[in-house]
């Protein structure tokens with residue numbers, strides 16, 4: 001099928017006109033143009049036909065979308081802070097402005113296995129991605145003492161941003177790697193299952209392979225779901241990770257915070 | 266006079282419902298689900314072509330919006346944000362399925378279907394359903410980036426600037442994609458000319 005393109009420079013105007021989004025002046029100008037441009041005139045007619053045919057495809061009746069809102073209650077920052085308030089040390093609860101600003105950061109840092117210590121000199125923290133066992137991925141971002149609140153805040157926010165980017169990158173790499181591996185295995189199995197007849201494969205091994213296949217598919221779905229959740233929402237939000245942290249991770253984070261706090265005393 | 270794009274008085278605004286939801290009234294979110302489920306379902310259905318998947322995506326979209334509600338800043342319209350989430354979900358599904366098409370089954374079906382549906386078979390008796398089937402396939406053949414703008418424009422009835430907001434791209438890009446999309450559909454549906 002050869003594409004007989006209309007090479008007129010008024011393409012955008014044609015589209016604006018076709019969907020009735022012209023200002024009166026634009027409309028007047030374009031109508032004038034239509035009089036003298038055979039290309040646009042033909043395109044306008046053809047597109048009209050296409051649009052008419054598009055309307056034949058109707059959506060089936062919409063089923064009612066049911067959500068289990070109880071399982072995934074959105075947590076407001078205030079609620080999270082309240083919860084934090086009950087487990088964090090006393091110093092943390094004083095000075096509301098600063099505390100609120102870094103409560104969020106601290107919890108996130110705790111999630112990233114961050115050691116936070118506080119003493120009379122202020123506090124220090126140490127960030128290790130995925131724990132110190134894996135030296136390649138361990139990053140000693142900062143290990144310094146600060147007394148100035150603003151500097152601390154800036155430091156936390158910087159560390160947080162860098163950590164988040166790194167974490168996301170590592171996560172994505174891991175996912176891609178796992179996904180690739182899963183795909184390979186699935187393709188292999190799919191090929192085997194479709195090529196070999198029931199006679200060639202014993203019934204038992206066929207069933208086993210089918211099961212394995214289903215498991216692999218399930219694992220792949222999990223990866224997809226995970227990625228889907230991470231990709232949604234506002235990407236520019238520095239606290240983008242809130243959406244991705246579920247109850248269990250949060251609990252672990254809180255527990256970590258408590259542990260670090262105890263070890264610091 | 267009611268300004269354009271603003272709900273009439275008495276109808277609670279999306280933003281007010283969001284606030285209620287965040288302030289400890291989670292079930293208020295269901296009002297938003299009821300308000301937007303048709304649009305989201307339709308969008309997902311036309312992006313993916315299957316009812317079960319459209320339902321899954323709709324559920325995923327609203328759940329994700331619900332979980333991330335505190336991140337919605339109200340700079341864009343709630344519906345634009347919702348559309349964006351829904352499209353992200355659709356793209357993730359399309360990408361991970363590894364096909365640009367509606368489904369593998371559909372592709373196979375197409376192979377047997379397409380050669381037979383040329384002009385000689387298309388006569389006055391051609392049913393609306395058949396035309397719809399061809400439209401569905403023609404749309405499925407477009408790259409998802411193009412398909413989504415055609416769907417938002419043709420079926421969701423969004424303005425160009427609204428589509429630009431959803432996709433975070435310039436209005437002129439939206440128009441170019443619509444143009445190219447229609448151009449490609451025209452080629453794919455050229456055999457229908459005689460019946461329309």
Ligand SMILES: [Zn+2]
Nearest residue numbers: 008010037040
């Ligand atoms: Zn022209």
